[in-house]
Amino acid sequence: MYEVTSDNRLRSLIVVGDRVLVRPKNPDERTRSGLYLPATITEKEQVQSGYVIKVGPGFPIPSAAEEEPWKETEEKIKYMPLQAKEGDLAIYLQRNAVELEYDGQKYVIVPQSSILLLERSEDLFE
Numbered sequence: 867m868y869e870v871t872s873d874n875r876l877r878s879l880i881v882v883g884d885r886v887l888v889r890p891k892n893p894d895e896r897t898r899s900g901l902y903l904p905a906t907i908t909e910k911e912q913v914q915s916g917y918v919i920k921v922g923p924g925f926p927i928p929s930a931a932e933e934e935p936w937k938e939t940e941e942k943i944k945y946m947p948l949q950a951k952e953g954d955l956a957i958y959l960q961r962n963a964v965e966l967e968y969d970g971q972k973y974v975i976v977p978q979s980s981i982l983l984l985e986r987s988e989d990l991f992e
Contacts, residue, residue, distance in 0.1 A: 875969055881922040884978040886950045888916040888958065889971065912961065913982065916974065918954040923947070925978075948978045957983040
């Protein structure tokens, strides 16, 4: 349910550049004292957490200058990979996230620079 499988449509999505597709974690609905918070309050918090679903290829690295610039070659783009991996729990800044809904599920697209912390574990999904 939370991962990209052959039977769901997330497989067809391609994340571009240094972006990360995150499924927001369900925030606590109550405060420590037991008061219930409306969804509008919890969604506006500056720092959010969620599960990394897909990761872009990374930062493009410029190719080195060739010694023979007149020679035609097929240019292969190289990327510096991102630190985030699929399945990580990410703590990110909400103000830089772009919210979207896909197949009835809420997701956010976050640039790598907005991720503050990653937690990598085998039994991370609740």
